[in-house]
Amino acid sequence: MVTAKVWVLKKHFQGFPKPSDFDLKKIELPSLQHGELLLESVFLSVDPYMRPYSQRDMKEGDVMIGTQVARIVESKNPAFAVGAFVVANSGWRSHFISDGKGLHLLPSSWPESLPKSLALGTVGMPGLTAYFGLFEVCKMKPGETVLVNAAAGAVGSVVGQLAKIGGCKVVGCAGSDDKVAYLKKIGFDEAFNYKTVTSLDEALSKASPDGYDCFFDNVGGEFSSIAINHMKKHGRIAVCGAISQYNDSVPQKGPYVQIPMIFKELRMEGFIVSSWNNRREEGQKALLKWVLEGKVKFHEQVTEGFENMPAAFIGMLRGENLGKAVVKV
Ligand SMILES: NC(=O)C1=CN([C@@H]2O[C@H](COP(=O)(O)OP(=O)(O)OC[C@H]3O[C@@H](n4cnc5c(N)ncnc54)[C@H](OP(=O)(O)O)[C@@H]3O)[C@@H](O)[C@H]2O)C=CC1
Numbered sequence: 001m002v003t004a005k006v007w008v009l010k011k012h013f014q015g016f017p018k019p020s021d022f023d024l025k026k027i028e029l030p031s032l033q034h035g036e037l038l039l040e041s042v043f044l045s046v047d048p049y050m051r052p053y054s055q056r057d058m059k060e061g062d063v064m065i066g067t068q069v070a071r072i073v074e075s076k077n078p079a080f081a082v083g084a085f086v087v088a089n090s091g092w093r094s095h096f097i098s099d100g101k102g103l104h105l106l107p108s109s110w111p112e113s114l115p116k117s118l119a120l121g122t123v124g125m126p127g128l129t130a131y132f133g134l135f136e137v138c139k140m141k142p143g144e145t146v147l148v149n150a151a152a153g154a155v156g157s158v159v160g161q162l163a164k165i166g167g168c169k170v171v172g173c174a175g176s177d178d179k180v181a182y183l184k185k186i187g188f189d190e191a192f193n194y195k196t197v198t199s200l201d202e203a204l205s206k207a208s209p210d211g212y213d214c215f216f217d218n219v220g221g222e223f224s225s226i227a228i229n230h231m232k233k234h235g236r237i238a239v240c241g242a243i244s245q246y247n248d249s250v251p252q253k254g255p256y257v258q259i260p261m262i263f264k265e266l267r268m269e270g271f272i273v274s275s276w277n278n279r280r281e282e283g284q285k286a287l288l289k290w291v292l293e294g295k296v297k298f299h300e301q302v303t304e305g306f307e308n309m310p311a312a313f314i315g316m317l318r319g320e321n322l323g324k325a326v327v328k329v
Pocket residue numbers: 047048049125126129149150151152153154155156173174175176179218219239240241242243244245271272273274316317318319320321322323324325
């Protein structure tokens with residue numbers, strides 16, 4: 001019998017999640033039935049969506065939602081061999097049983113030299129978010145100017161690099177000087193610390209006096225209300241996320257965006273990466289190629305130990321991560 005450790009949501013979050021909102025439990029896993037496989041999590045992802053989705057999809061006592069890279073330990077399913085690695089969507093669990101549905105084997109071309117945790121970040125859901133958000137929602141064109149916030153994060157850092165590959169000028173903002181330095185290191189044309197600039201308006205004008213063709217919005221809130229006024233005519237806004245709002249007990253009331261939307265005939269389109277699940281392999285293949293060619297750099301914020309999942313999750317929400325936040329079991 002295998003004893004799995006799981007993190008459950010003890011209490012729904014009020015404002016920022018607290019360690020006391022989580023509970024670590026042990027579950028005895030049964031023996032495998034025909035067609036089942038036993039997996040052990042090797043890397044687990046902590047992502048911003050978990051904060052709003054927990055409110056929408058979970059009840060207290062549920063195992064925290066989330067994805068992981070897991071190794072197959074035992075298999076009674078001929079489609080999955082022991083020792084293979086998959087991406088699963090099985091929540092914050094150290095070990096779990098699956099019938100094989102919803103498991104994505106890591107591409108056979110995955111080189112040993114590349115951390116498998118990238119399947120949760122640059123070559124996984126966040127990277128695919130950047131890929132499809134840029135190519136299918138922003139529809140960026142060479143020579144255009146792209147703005148991205150939370151730019152040093154899992155999604156934002158890929159957005160900026162893909163926009164450079166796409167022949168665009170790229171402006172990014174992040175919440176620390178170290179992150180700004182990282183943005184410049186990976187090729188952003190302009191980058192600023194939104195927490196320390198005296199005026200967001202001035203920073204956006206200085207970074208691109210002619211304005212922006214594409215705005216890849218990860219943050220929402222006040223930043224977006226200001227950035228929209230810096231859009232060029234017929235600009236496109238990909239509403240990817242609103243992390244500035246996730247931890248608010250009371251939603252912020254920002255200035256309205258409708259007037260510049262109409263006046264500049266902007267297109268603002270929200271999207272969820274799962275809409276392109278049928279093109280996952282196309283995206284992963286392209287991202288893996290760019291990573292191996294060194295055209296897309298990556299940085300991971302690795303927290304050691306399954307017991308530190310809540311701390312890693314809270315730290316990411318507080319901006320303590322540079323690049324994709326993952327937990328190494
Ligand atoms: N639509 C979709 O399908 C998807 C949407 N998303 C969204 O993309 C965004 C980025 O996700 P991801 O790359 O995984 O996360 P990150 O790796 O970027 O980590 C979150 C970052 O958000 C920034 N942040 C946190 N709070 C605030 C705030 N109040 N104001 C401004 N910035 C803040 C912090 O960076 P900083 O130092 O810059 O403050 C923090 O590091 C999120 O909004 C997420 O919900 C992600 C995946 C899929």
